[in-house]
Amino acid sequence: MAEFSNAKRGCSVHCLSSESELQDLCREEQVCCAVLGVTRKNLSDFEVEYLCDYKRVQEEELYLVKWKYYPDTDCTWEPRHHLKCYNLLKQFHRDLERELQRRVKATGGKRVVARCPRRLDQSLSHYLVLKAKQRKRLRLWEQQLNVKRSHPGLILVENEVDLEGPPRDFVYINEYKVGEGVAVSQVSGGCKCRDCFSNDGGCCPGAFQHKMAYNEEGQVKIKAGFPIYECNSWCRCGPSCPNRIVQKGIQYKLCIFRTSNGRGWGVRTLEKIRKNSFVMEYVGEIITSEEAERRGQIYDRQGATYLFDLDYVEDVYTVDAARYGNISHFVNHSCKPNLQVYNVFIDNLDERLPRIAFFATRTIRTGEELTFDYNMQVDPVDAESTKMDSNFGLAGLPSSPKKRVRVECKCGVNSCRKYLF
Template structure:
């Protein structure tokens, strides 16, 4: 069905009632291509190895069971080693085989030795699951990068277990208001500065300090609001007072943690101290709805409710289903990110945007964290933002591992 305006830009997703194998077969019958299912113009008529499923030796010849890209499992075939021109997939096959053996040893489970001619069924099953997981995470990574509107790229990595992409998470770039909540543009004035860093500008009009220095670093104490230039301002996109609105500039990686904390986020590049890293976005709901959802989340042991209590306690951001990379950022009692309230086009003090800035230099490969109680680096006041299952009903054990760990998330 054709749609006009903004509706035409939306992508609607619904659960599929048939298997991937069936969809691939249908595509081939109709000679249709679909990148997400691996059916391309290249392999409509040609065969391309997607991953290797199994191994055996017959008459001193090595064979691998091949899953062909864009073809259903029913078409898998045994191919001699000399026919395979895929060194990377061969390396992944043996890496997965080795990882399975390592996990078995850690679990103190004694596995019978391979006879070097066949793989044990459990090993082959693990290798296939790992290959399918790798493909699923790759598709998810591509989807995240299609949906994001900021400069920084998003990578996905899981070298820990067989967990795939979250099934009930939708990537968004800005607040999603629940029915009955308005986030309309309320700004009525803008600056006409020729140099916003030197002139009066929007922060002065709001009665607060200019938030950034010439290196685009935050220079105000936690608890102080940020007022950036808005859509009515005459300054251009390079204005030094337009930082948060540009979005994440750093490439980040959503990765599986190895100590039971689920997914986490690490930076792939060095981040200088006091730099803007990302916004915390989600569905904006009333505090009453947050109370109801909080009871459900408690039972699942999840924490995604962030109270917007900068000046009042009317609204909460729920990032459980709708969110961005910040959805996956873990708690730490000694965090490297700090929360600031930001106002740009919407000046309603009940609905600040939530920006996370680095508290120190963060090296490439280091995990990003913030304090869910907002009492970490910077000593933010207790009546500011609160990230917790509505009013902290149950105590959740903290696994941050910091020397100063309080033992609980709440």
């Protein structure tokens, strides 16, 4: 904060520089500042941005250091005992070891690679710099995702496979983005229950001749194919109402990670998820079926699609999560998935525009990848047969199978169908 000497006492404005930037400026100018915590003792301390290279001279380990807020031309070789960046040192050697092992495997070698050679060749040090820069971009993207999310569940990002960085044209959103030609009408009334759980028949689900979808622990108890009607913003019940599950958003800590078998990005859970628990919504831009057909032909040629039909009663609208979406954008397909799709209605009761929610089909272990079936089918015998279209398949593909580009499935389960479409 900076005070104006000619203004009222106590008036201030936010400084355009961060605290760490001001600290570095003090050190650069050799100025102590008690407010910023820059003292004579730590005046000469500088922050390491990343490590560029490594060598051993006799028995001393030296690292080429890229200093934060300083250009590449100011990198300096420093002995290990001068460095206090323990996490960066650990990550540098982890990256180095992985790359050395990868190069041995690529050449068909089987020998154990030295953990740390005396000197790195130029290609190896160049790779480590690229990896450090990539990790910096991913951390920034991770921060941006967590700033934009409105749900409690934290998002982490990890890529230990290649040098791929954040997607260039992806915008994180928390709810549907309404596209051109789509009209969304909001509810104008809600239930008057004091206890929605004990008033099953008189609450929001009962108004549409359905039973409460959740049990006392918030797990879905109805079969896939039947709709979920949650209490809405007009209802008298509060946020702790047991019929408010999907609207509370993602509750679990999840990680966007780079897969090692060519499936691009994926999502894994960092917490145990109980069977039948809500995990996430499929969020994106709502577009008309005509627009979905146009985009689908483009996506099909690219070998990827993020189009999801909203076909609860009729195929009028589609969700496109290619550019606008949430973490579900990165969830991969599996022929034996651990997520199941449900249609959910909350503040919008237009049956052509349900919200798409994923619930766990079984207990999902910590560290396990989350998946759903891109061609998910619901048994019409178990579904609400008068309203439910049994095909949950992604939209936008040509209607004739002969015109479709067959996409190989890489889910790896024993029951794999070999192709996505």
